Amino acid sequence: MKKLVIILLLMATGATAQVRFSADFESGSMEKAELVSQEMKNGTETLVYDFYSRFDPANPARPTLAPSARWYYFCMEGVKDKEIVLNVKNSDARRPYYSYDNVNWTRFSETESPDEKTIIKKYNQDKVYIAYYIPFTYTHLLNRIQDWVKNDWVDLSSIGESEHGRNMPLLTITNKNGKQNKKVVYIHGRVHTSETPGSWHLERMIDQLVADTPYAHSLRENAIYYILPFTNPDGVVEGNSRSNSNGVNMEVNWDDPEEVTTKEVKNMRAFLQSLLAKGNVDVFLNMHSQSMHQATYWVHTAETSSDKLYRNIMVLANLTMQDNPYFAKKDLCFSKMGSRYCEGWFWNNNGDKTLAVTFETPYTYYSQNKEGEWVSIENLRKFADCNLIALGDYLQAGAPYRINVSEPESANGFQTMTDNSKFYFGNSYLKSTKEGAKVKYVFNGKKEGVELPKGTYEVYKWAAGESLKVSNAGENEWVKVGEINHNGGKKIKYTYTAKEGELADNLLFVKK
Ligand SMILES: [Zn+2]
Known part of the structure; x- marks a missing residue:
């Protein structure tokens, strides 16, 4: 009875209990939430908070590096049927996630997260978790x-x-x-x-x-x-x-003095x-x-590493783009090799x-x-x-399902090239010197200890292309050149006939 009286009183004044914020669970993080306003409009109560994410500790290894407060992951209780507005301070709100059960997560919609600084939503359960991205504990x-x-x-x-x-x-x-x-x-x-x-x-x-x-x-x-x-x-x-835990950004801790190198980096x-x-x-x-807003590889420039490393990274990066709707040739980024990174250590x-x-x-x-x-x-x-x-x-680890052959068994009418104007596998590629030049690729399953399953294999050639930061369309990718039927022998073979000036590098057999 007493409870009902309190609720009726609160309803009469238009105010109910405030939202309870917490982050005292694994990977949880927030600094504070300050109530800015609370009002009742058209039967819905709206509470506006300035929400502050928590800064990492100051970095003892690199004091000039400002601590980050990007991550937030917290719980709000007492939100059912209320509209909660969070003005996100210290971090951003680019459609973060919420969950009513801390297991199944949903992105805030564009209207719920309109301007990279605000989260606004009316919740239909009493308890909700909010995270910068889906937690992985x-x-x-x-x-x-x-x-x-x-x-x-x-x-x-x-x-x-x-x-x-x-x-x-x-x-x-x-x-x-x-x-x-x-x-x-x-x-x-x-x-x-x-x-x-x-x-x-x-x-x-x-x-x-x-x-x-x-x-x-x-x-x-x-x-x-x-x-x-x-x-x-x-x-x-x-x-x-x-x-x-000590505030050290370990990404750039690999060449710091011993006393400020973390135990983790030492391990x-x-x-x-x-x-x-x-x-x-x-x-x-x-x-x-x-x-x-893009995936990327941070490709070390050839000037700060070597032509070979640069080429190898570009081959791997372009391979990752193959049949990948989420990664475009323009998405690559380039950086100098630096000893402070693990890559620099290598x-x-x-x-x-x-x-x-x-x-x-x-x-x-x-x-x-x-x-x-x-x-x-x-x-x-x-x-x-x-x-x-x-x-x-x-x-070249995918045989017999993806057989990437680098050394042709024979090549007639080709010149071996080792320059850095193209992205190719290994140490060289071939350039045809005449119309109808032939290059024969063989994968010897017996020698490699691989049983070749019977069936159809698609055949692709690596279209080694200009060594540009953004590769041309159709270059530096696998291009289909045919199909073969393999009926169970120990070797799989393909002969490619090239036009004059055409390049040849690796060949790929893909089991259908
Ligand atoms: Zn990072």
Whole structure:
């Protein structure tokens, strides 16, 4: 009875209890919310808050680097049937996400998130979670690791502990009884903890790499994948935006003085030293997400690295664009090689023998196209599938389902080219000197220890093109040249006939 009286009183004055904000859960983060106004209009109560996200601690390694407050993830209670307006301070609101159950997330619509600074919505349940992007927590990672390690081809270890004593789990994925001299890939993610799209993307790459599919089997047969999903577990759990627990932005911590180098970076360096002591690391992928409205690779310019590294990165980048609606040739970004980055560490320790590069997914939409698809877990997964196929093609690790042949068995009427005016695989490409020049590609399954399934294979040639930052249409991509029927022999062959001046590089057989 007493409760009813209070409610009636509140209704009479037009005011009800305020919204309760909290972020005291894993990856939760906010600074404060201040009530600006509260009014009743046409039967709906509207509460306006100035919402402040929380800055990371000051960076002791690089004091001039301003701390970030991008990440927010908080809960509001007492919101049912109320219109809540949040003026987002310290960060932005570019259609962030909300969830009534902290599991299923929905993007705010354009009208609910109209100007990159405001979130306005009438909620139909009492409790709602809001996050900059769909959270990807340490607990979620540990649960997924339990799924992954059920497979014989996945080993779990640790490269050490974080500053706050959290484990830094490392996955090693390979067919243990596979080939000798496998290619070696190292991938790490989540240096910047707000960049959860990158974790959803990497999760899919891992799911596909550990899958019990013929193609994944080939990838594991030909290469070994070391994957460190979280380089910064403390930052993730503690809800930071870009730094570890001490405020250090670890992306640029690789050449800092020892006393301000984080434990996490020291663990990574020790692990990578041990890998290089065993042999080469062919590819290093540094997985991030960025505020620009496009995916990208941060391609090291040839001037600050080498022509070979630049070319290799451009080949991998262009492979990733193949049949990928979310990645256009114009989306690439270019940067100087720098010792402060992990890529610089590889450059200093292994030169251009490691293709080391940062890859970014956006938070918002792809290729600057606001009218196109906005970034979702579903399209990040499709994107990740393209990354994995690109990686397999680059490593020539996809046989017998994607057989990338680099060395022709014979070539008549061609000249070998090694200049840097084109993007090509390996160390050279061919240029036809006459009409009707023939180049013969053979993949010897017996020699490679690969059984070639019977059936139709599509045949593609790598259309090595001008070494431009934005490749021309139809260049630096696989171009279909035919189909062949393979009826179960040990070798698969294709002879390509070229026009005068035409280029020839790798050939790809794709099992239909
Ligand atoms: Zn980042």
